[in-house]
Amino acid sequence: MKKFMKGLMATTMVFAMMTSLVGCGGGSEAEAPADTTDKLVMATNAAFPPYEYYEGEEIVGIDAEIAAAIAEKLGMEFEIEDMEFDAIIPAVTSGKASFGMAGMTVTEERMQSVDFSTSYAKGVQVVIVKEGSDITSVDDLFAEGASNIVGVQTGTTGDLYSTWDLEDAGLATVERFNKGGDAVLALTQDKVDCVVIDNEPAKEFVAANEGLVILDTEYAIEDYAICFAKDSELTAQVNGALEELIADGTVQAIIDKYISAE
Ligand code: GLN
Numbered sequence: 462m463k464k465f466m467k468g469l470m471a472t473t474m475v476f477a478m479m480t481s482l483v484g485c486g487g488g489s490e491a492e493a494p495a496d497t498t499d500k501l502v503m504a505t506n507a508a509f510p511p512y513e514y515y516e517g518e519e520i521v522g523i524d525a526e527i528a529a530a531i532a533e534k535l536g537m538e539f540e541i542e543d544m545e546f547d548a549i550i551p552a553v554t555s556g557k558a559s560f561g562m563a564g565m566t567v568t569e570e571r572m573q574s575v576d577f578s579t580s581y582a583k584g585v586q587v588v589i590v591k592e593g594s595d596i597t598s599v600d601d602l603f604a605e606g607a608s609n610i611v612g613v614q615t616g617t618t619g620d621l622y623s624t625w626d627l628e629d630a631g632l633a634t635v636e637r638f639n640k641g642g643d644a645v646l647a648l649t650q651d652k653v654d655c656v657v658i659d660n661e662p663a664k665e666f667v668a669a670n671e672g673l674v675i676l677d678t679e680y681a682i683e684d685y686a687i688c689f690a691k692d693s694e695l696t697a698q699v700n701g702a703l704e705e706l707i708a709d710g711t712v713q714a715i716i717d718k719y720i721s722a723e
Contacts, residue, residue, distance in 0.1 A: 500538040501699070503528045504558035506546040508640040510665045511719035512564040512685075513541075524562040526715045527581060527706065528687075534702040545639055547616030550575055554690050560699060564659055566618045566683040576691050578700040580684035581712050585660040586619055588676045589648060589667060596655050599678040607632045612644035612653035619657035622681060642666060648673065661720060 505524060507513045513522040520541045532539035542558055549561040554574055566584055567577045590596050602609060603626070611627060613620040615637040627633035636653050638644040644656045645666040657680055658666075667673045687703065689696045706712050 499536070500540060501528070501532045501535070501560070501695075502558045503539070503541045504544060504549045504552040504561045505541060505563040506549065506640075507541070507543045508642055509546075509564050509659070509662050511661055513562075523582070523716055523719050524564065526718075527703070527712055528560075528562050530706055530711055530715070531699055531702040534705065535698060545616075546614060550688065553688055556690060559689075559695055560693075561688040564661075564685050565688055567686045568618060568621070570621070571688065574691070575688040576693065576696055578687040578689070578696070578703055579707070580686045581703060581707060582685040582716060584683040584685050586622065586657055586680035586683065587660045587663050588678075588680055589645065589656040589658065589663050589673055590654070590676060591648060591651075592672050592674050594654070594674075596676070598676055599680050602627060602655070603632060609633045609654040610636055610652070612636050612638060612647050612656040614638055614641040614644060614658065617641075617658070618681065618683060619659070623657050645670060645673070 503524075505513045505520070507515055507520045507522075509522075511522050512524045513520055515521075520543060525541060528541070529539050542552065544552060546563060549558075549563055549565070550571065552558040553561045561575070564582075564584060565571075567580060571577075588596070588599055588602070596602060596609065601607065602611070607627075609627075609632070611623045611633045613623050613635055620635065620637060623633065623635045628635045636644070636647065638647065641656070641658050641662050644653065644658065647653045648656050649670050649672070656663075660675070663675050667675055687699065689699070703712075
């Protein structure tokens, strides 16, 4: 009975407050609940160290920290949603996420469906092979009569380039995996001949697995940026905050924390 009374009182009080707000001549409607307008939801694939990966239960990494700094600057709540890489753009265009940040390369094709922020980092597509592999340079992948099995992460630029340049040209078969780490595992098990992937995760995967090397030659050099739904109102806000964090050195400090200069 006591509990019920308390509940009733609380309800009455809320009701009274609402009435008084309405009585004040509006303004209450303009203020939507904080959890819908003031929250930034970042869509990512947390299997891409050092940009986003799990440390225990928590998603950490360069992108996670930059995004958290952006949210702080904007005074917004922040949340990360982990999903497959190829689900990120659909999550953003459907409005389920505020933006996508996943070491994502700016490409012409993606620009058909999303807008990109200013670039905050460079990426390089590299090739991982087993030590002693017949593939000793990127050129070997393009050699006449080549017939390699190339491992990639589904929907990444490594996937796109290998498909267009190699598979479509009859020079390779592309094996697609949900995680870059799974492609690397397949390489250690001789199920694929090489893996085309971004250089920073490549370094981490090679360090974690014996007998793998990264070829010296680069496959492609790219820009990483945050993606937004086309014409989203958030773009200018988030991009403005990002540009300030680039200008004041915060972004570089975060990158340096995760990537030691060689
Ligand atoms: N940079 C690559 C791309 O945008 C890979 C990103 C990733 O796997 N998270 O496709």
